[in-house]
Amino acid sequence: MRDLLLIALYALLGAGAAGLLGAVALRILRSRSIAVSLAVVAAVAVSAMLAGTLAVAWAMFLSSHDLAVVTTVVATAAVVSLATALLLGRQVVLRCRELVRAAGEFGEVGTFTPPTVPAPAELTALSRELDRTGARLAASRERERALETSRRELVAWISHDLRTPLAGLRAMSEALEDNLVADPTRYHRQMRAEVERLNSMVTDLFELSRIHAGTLSLSPxxxxxxxxxxxxxxxxxxxxxxxxxxxxxxxxxxxxxxxxxxxxxxxxxxxxxxxxxxxxxxxxxxxxxxxxxxxxxxxxxxxxxxxxxxxxxxxxxxxxxxxxxxxxxxxxxxxxxxxxxxxxxxxxxxxxxxxxxxxxxxxxxxxxx
CATH class of the missing domain: 3.30.565.10 (Histidine kinase-like ATPase, C-terminal domain)
Structure with a gap:
């Protein structure tokens, strides 16, 4: 039991040292490609196993022949692991580049076209979210265009509807002022009607502004x-x-x-x-x-x-x-x-x-x- 504990301790020390060096390497290389990070992770895994094995071999005083056999096996595993990590990293990088290209087109043309090549689940989820965001932005732009069209029409119609009664009021008031009216009472009635029309329009505008500002107070x-x-x-x-x-x-x-x-x-x-x-x-x-x-x-x-x-x-x-x-x-x-x-x-x-x-x-x- 004591020998097993010692083996575990030496293996932990050797693997821990390799893991610490790997963590430092990942921190230094954190801004590099994900392929480099995957290669570092694979190297850390193999190095930790090799360091633990060497530490145990040194502690157990294994023969040079046995140590060479173990080292050869671990080195072979390291080569295979690194090759696999680099291949996986290259595939992930290619998928990321496809997603970056699609996102760039999204910024230029305003529509997002998801990449058709298979991708990891996380990148696929990100692609779906960008697709949904594109749909929401398109709907938002459509609403904005509709609101802008409505605003332009409203300004045009309000300007016309205000100018017409104001012009009428001005003409009638000038006619009354110059004593050119045979029936002043009729003009007064018409002026009152135009004032009521303007008052109704201003009331509607005020009500609509409260609605749009969210300040409409209700007492249900x-x-x-x-x-x-x-x-x-x-x-x-x-x-x-x-x-x-x-x-x-x-x-x-x-x-x-x-x-x-x-x-x-x-x-x-x-x-x-x-x-x-x-x-x-x-x-x-x-x-x-x-x-x-x-x-x-x-x-x-x-x-x-x-x-x-x-x-x-x-x-x-x-x-x-x-x-x-x-x-x-x-x-x-x-x-x-x-x-x-x-x-x-x-x-x-x-x-x-x-x-x-x-x-x-x-x-x-x-x-x-």
Whole structure:
């Protein structure tokens, strides 16, 4: 037993010395190729075995013949190990270079094409992650382009919609100032209408800025969808009569929701006003509510004739007003963007899809527990 302990001790000392030298070598060569590191690891393994064997042989006073045999065997193993390590290192380096090349192309063209050659699991996982990152970046760039397009359209339309009423107000005020108006009362009514229009536009811009800044303050309370829809229908009744549009709200179930009553009434009013303006005379705008898969879904269906499929993804974008045939005489394309912002602030979702003769806007709100 004592001899075995001594052999183990001498082997440990010899192998430990080789391992320490290998650790120092790896630290010095840590910035070199991975092939060099693999060769060092193989050399350390063989050197540790050789050093331990020599230490034991010296301690056991083996004959020179036996020592030569052991040394030859270990040296042969060292050559094979180093050759294998270098071959493995070269394969890993080639795979790394392929991945570096693909990553370089990713930086230039913006899309990542994973290498087709087989690679170790870690490099394959890195390639998959780069592929997913490329997809996320592409989606982010697409969103950024869409937002930039919406911003440009919004600035253009806001500039036009502000300039028109301001020019009218200026002309009417100059006419009143120069006493060129036969009926000043009519001009005053028109000026008041233009001021109300401008005030509504500024209010929408302020609301949208709060939504985008994340500062929209909500005070949710448990309310009935029936009451919310009733208030919105009452507010839109005059506009519907003016356009000759029939409002239908018989399909509204008295379902409870936890929402900010003021903001959600604004959402429903925006949807109803948008639907009324795009529905021809004698048409119908229907509003309904139902429970679906643990959520409350409120829908507004109009008779606008439908929205082009290519425009459906942009309906809730800031500044979108659609084709000229759908563009209302007033407004800057902010109403539906506000709808989506308020609904998402309630952890809900706003969607739109075409139905026969028109389109349907759906608001999905979480059902209270």
């Amino acid at each position: 309370t448990r309310l009935s969808v029936y009451d919310l829809v009733g208030d919105a229908l009452a507010g839109a009744d005059a506009l519907a009569r003016q356009h000759g549009v029939h409002l239908a709200g018989e399909g509204v179930a008295p379902l409870p929701v936890e929402v900010d009553g003021k903001e959600m009434t604004r959402v429903l009013s925006n949807l109803l006003v948008n639907a009324i303006r795009h529905t021809p005379a004698d048409g119908t705008v229907a509003i309904a509510a139902e429970r679906r898969a643990g959520a409350v879904v409120v829908s507004v269906t109009d008779a606008c004739g439908g929205i082009p499929e290519e425009d459906l993804p942009r309906v809730f974008d800031t500044g979108w007003r659609g084709a000229p045939a759908r563009t209302p005489p007033s407004g800057a394309g902010l109403g539906l963007a506000i709808v989506r912002g308020i609904v998402e602030a309630h952890a809900g979702q706003a969607d739109v899809h075409n139905v026969p003769g028109g389109c349907r806007f759906e608001l999905t709100l979480p059902a209270p527990v």
